[in-house]
Amino acid sequence: MPAPLVAARGLTKKFGDFTAVDHIDFEIQPGEVYGFLGPNGAGKSSTMRMIGATSPIDAGELTVFGLDPREQGRQIRARLGVVPQEDQLDGELPVHDNLYIYGRYFDLKRSEILPRIDELLEFAQLEEKRKAKVEMLSGGMKRRLTIARALINQPELVILDEPTTGLDPQARHILWDRLYRLKQEGVTLIITTHYMDEAEQLCDRLCVMDRGRIVAEGTPRQLIEEHSHREVLEMRFPVGAQADVLPRLAGVAPRQEELADRVLLYVDDADAAMGEVSRRGLVPEATVVRRSTLEDVFLRLTGRTLVD
Amino acid sequence: MATPIPLRFMEAQARNYRRIWRASAFSNFLNPVLYLTAMGIGLGTLVDAGGNTAAFGGLAYLEWLAPGLLAATGFLSGAGEGAFPVMAGTKWLKTWHSVLNTPVGPSDITAGVLLWISVRLLMVCGIYGVVLLLFGIGTPGGVALAVLPSAYAGLAVAAPMAAFAANLEDDTGLSTMFRFGVVPMFLFSGTFFPISQFPEWIQPAAWLTPLWHGVELARGMSLGMETVFPMWLSFGYLTLWLAVGAWLADLAIRARLVT
Numbered sequence: 001m002p003a004p005l006v007a008a009r010g011l012t013k014k015f016g017d018f019t020a021v022d023h024i025d026f027e028i029q030p031g032e033v034y035g036f037l038g039p040n041g042a043g044k045s046s047t048m049r050m051i052g053a054t055s056p057i058d059a060g061e062l063t064v065f066g067l068d069p070r071e072q073g074r075q076i077r078a079r080l081g082v083v084p085q086e087d088q089l090d091g092e093l094p095v096h097d098n099l100y101i102y103g104r105y106f107d108l109k110r111s112e113i114l115p116r117i118d119e120l121l122e123f124a125q126l127e128e129k130r131k132a133k134v135e136m137l138s139g140g141m142k143r144r145l146t147i148a149r150a151l152i153n154q155p156e157l158v159i160l161d162e163p164t165t166g167l168d169p170q171a172r173h174i175l176w177d178r179l180y181r182l183k184q185e186g187v188t189l190i191i192t193t194h195y196m197d198e199a200e201q202l203c204d205r206l207c208v209m210d211r212g213r214i215v216a217e218g219t220p221r222q223l224i225e226e227h228s229h230r231e232v233l234e235m236r237f238p239v240g241a242q243a244d245v246l247p248r249l250a251g252v253a254p255r256q257e258e259l260a261d262r263v264l265l266y267v268d269d270a271d272a273a274m275g276e277v278s279r280r281g282l283v284p285e286a287t288v289v290r291r292s293t294l295e296d297v298f299l300r301l302t303g304r305t306l307v308d
Numbered sequence: 309m310a311t312p313i314p315l316r317f318m319e320a321q322a323r324n325y326r327r328i329w330r331a332s333a334f335s336n337f338l339n340p341v342l343y344l345t346a347m348g349i350g351l352g353t354l355v356d357a358g359g360n361t362a363a364f365g366g367l368a369y370l371e372w373l374a375p376g377l378l379a380a381t382g383f384l385s386g387a388g389e390g391a392f393p394v395m396a397g398t399k400w401l402k403t404w405h406s407v408l409n410t411p412v413g414p415s416d417i418t419a420g421v422l423l424w425i426s427v428r429l430l431m432v433c434g435i436y437g438v439v440l441l442l443f444g445i446g447t448p449g450g451v452a453l454a455v456l457p458s459a460y461a462g463l464a465v466a467a468p469m470a471a472f473a474a475n476l477e478d479d480t481g482l483s484t485m486f487r488f489g490v491v492p493m494f495l496f497s498g499t500f501f502p503i504s505q506f507p508e509w510i511q512p513a514a515w516l517t518p519l520w521h522g523v524e525l526a527r528g529m530s531l532g533m534e535t536v537f538p539m540w541l542s543f544g545y546l547t548l549w550l551a552v553g554a555w556l557a558d559l560a561i562r563a564r565l566v567t
Contacts, residue, residue: 015567054408055567074313074411088406093327101320105410107311150409 003066005030005157005188006051010060013046020046022212023060028190030156033183035206036192037199037294039304043212044192045085048161051190052082065156078106081150081158085165087142089149091135095126098134099149106153113152120148123178140171147178157188164198176201196294208294210302220294227300228292229255229266233273235284236262245282252276257299266296317412317420321393322427336432340439343377344370347500348443363502365533374445375454375526376499378436379461383497383519385432386462387490389425390469391482394557397421398474398564405565414562418470422554425466429459446530454530457543461522464546467553474560498523518549 004027013021021043028034036044049055051064053073062069064076089098096117103113121127124144129137137145143163150158163179164172179202183189193199199206200220207217216223233253237245242263249256252273253265267273270289277284298304311319325332348370355369364372397404397417404417412420436458437451446454472485496503497519503511514520521542528535528542535542 052409074413077409078411080409082406082409084406084409086402086405088402090324090401090403092401093324097323101323102406102410104319104323105316105407105412107316107411149406153410 002030004028004063006062006064006190008047008051008060008062011047011050011057011062012059013043013050013055014058019212021050024209024212024214026207026214026217028188030188031186032204033179033189033191033202035199035203036190036209037194037196037206037298038192038209039194039302042209044209045161047209048082048159048190048192052080052159053077054082078153079156081153081155083143083146083150083158083160083163085161087146089134089142089145092133094131094133095121095137095145096130098145099152102149103152108153116152116154120151123151123181124148125174138171140167140174143167143171143175144178147175151182155187157190158182159190161192162194163191164193164195172198196298199294206294208298208301210298210304215301216297223294223297224292227297229253230268230292231266231270232290232292232296233265233267233270233277234262234288234290235265235277236286237282237284248280248282249277252280255300264296264299266292313412313416314419314423317407317417318423318427320407321421321424325424325428333431333435336435337439340377340381340436344374344439344443344445347373347377348445363504365531367531370443371445371531372527373500374440375458375530376523378433378440378454379458379522379526380494380497380499380519381436382429382433382458382460382462383465383522384462384490384494385429386425386464386466387469387486389428389462390466391473391485393421393425394470394473394561395476395479395482398561399476399478404561408565414565415558417565418554418558418561421470422463422467422557426459426463429462429466430455433459433462450530454526457522457525457529457546460543460546460550461518461525464518464522464549464553467550467557469553471553471556471560474557474564493517493519518546521545 006028009025010023011021012019012023024047036047038044046055050057050062050069053064053069053076057070065079067076069076099117099120100113103116108116121130124147126141126145126148129141134142134145147160147163164175167175176198179189191202203220205217205219207214208223209215216227218226242258246258246263249263249265253267255266257264265273274287274289352369352373361367407417408414433455437455440446440451441448473482476482497514497517499519503514503520524535524537525539525542527533528539
């Protein structure tokens with residue numbers, strides 16, 4: 001097995017009395033897409049910023065490219081691409097200048113940057129916006145520009161902190177497609193997200209983070225198999241009726257979750273469960289049968305939903 | 309050879325400036341034209357008619373005023389150039405946060421921004437000097453000797469101003485600082501009239517201001533006027549402001565950006 005690109009042991013970040021990241025361990029291999037899945041405030045961004053060598057580490061060990069962020073932050077950052085949660089672009093400058101100036105921070109020569117900008121504008125599908133002021137771009141375009149900016153130094157590792165938060169579905173799909181392309185080129189990606197579909201689509205491996213800790217780790221498939229049942233039967237009952245129905249569902253499914261507006265039954269065979277429900281004389285207003293997702297894993301592990 | 313990292317950040321500031329350089333250079337030119345017309349020709353003729361030239365070292369008011377105005381311009385520009393880029397970089401646009409994801413670190417940002425401010429102050433004061441010559445005031449050599457200490461006085465105030473701006477949570481503190489700190493200093497540091505007009509006991513208060521030392525140096529170097537303190541002492545005092553200011557700015561910018 002090759003040496004991991006990023007390795008953490010007991011990694012900890014504190015803000016005063018608050019422990020944002022609480023002794024976490026993980027290893028990320030070259031070429032993989034690794035996800036941190038968790039709700040807001042789980043400690044994902046703090047972890048990203050420590051990997052990015054911009055945030056001091058309070059305890060534990062971390063290596064990135066085998067280097068120590070405490071001592072060799074500059075060398076790490078020179079080989080890294082970072083897509084922060086907020087775009088932090090210069091809205092008053094044109095698209096091209098945002099990329100050029102960023103490239104100069106890496107001391108790239110003019111003759112290196114100019115062809116690189118052409119490639120990146122093509123990659124980000126922003127060729128026609130080259131001279132446009134950044135503040136005139138849509139949210140999705142700004143996000144793609146931020147990704148292009150992170151790639152200016154041809155990084156081996158790219159960190160993306162919530163790359164699609166706030167984007168409409170179409171813009172998200174365009175972005176996912178671009179990230180696939182990067183993966184195919186062999187770039188290692190670390191992604192944080194609170195969207196389980198994003199994590200399932202993109203990540204080879206991921207960990208579930210909650211309150212500063214990693215509560216589970218594996219491939220999306222493994223996590224679902226280990227922490228959930230194959231199928232989910234979602235039932236919605238008339239307003240106010242759900243509380244009365246609950247006792248009568250006892251024993252139908254090995255696991256049952258009650259949300260504010262619906263009941264989830266975790267089962268291996270949803271059709272059989274549906275039959276049992278109607279045999280008991282219960283008539284839901286609406287029923288959905290679906291496969292288990294990471295959302296269900298998260299609910300199981302933390303007792304909470306990902307997006308409130 | 310690798311470009312020193314603070315210079316990379318300075319270059320970015322310069323590229324940013326290219327976007328506004330025409331408007332900026334024009335206002336740097338217009339400002340002294342307006343001041344010299346109003347103060348020198350309008351006010352100056354009245355002052356000179358009063359016949360009290362001894363207070364101005366025997367010079368016409370406009371000739372005496374010019375180096376002081378130059379120093380005051382350096383000072384005002386330094387206050388603005390120190391505050392606004394820091395506000396924009398750390399609070400308004402937050403672009404400095406993304407800079408930290410590159411090899412550039414917080415101290416490189418502080419050093420780079422102060423280097424760029426030095427260049428800007430030399431530009432502003434240099435343009436002012438050219439306008440003086442166009443008005444027929446002074447000689448090229450004399451004006452050049454006033455430009456340098458004026459820009460230096462600007463830098464000496466820009467550094468602590470950058471620290472102050474980095475420490476602010478929002479913009480309100482900035483207008484307070486300009487209203488109660490910068491503007492009174494501009495008015496009472498011997499630019500428009502000698503501080504000997506004040507009662508003797510209050511005059512040492514002016515000695516504490518960096519602008520007063522800038523004005524003394526500008527007049528001393530360009531007009532050969534006698535200064536209250538030896539000129540090296542005034543330079544030293546400005547250097548103290550610059551050094552302490554740069555140190556505080558480095559701490560404040562780091563605290564603002566690194567969490």
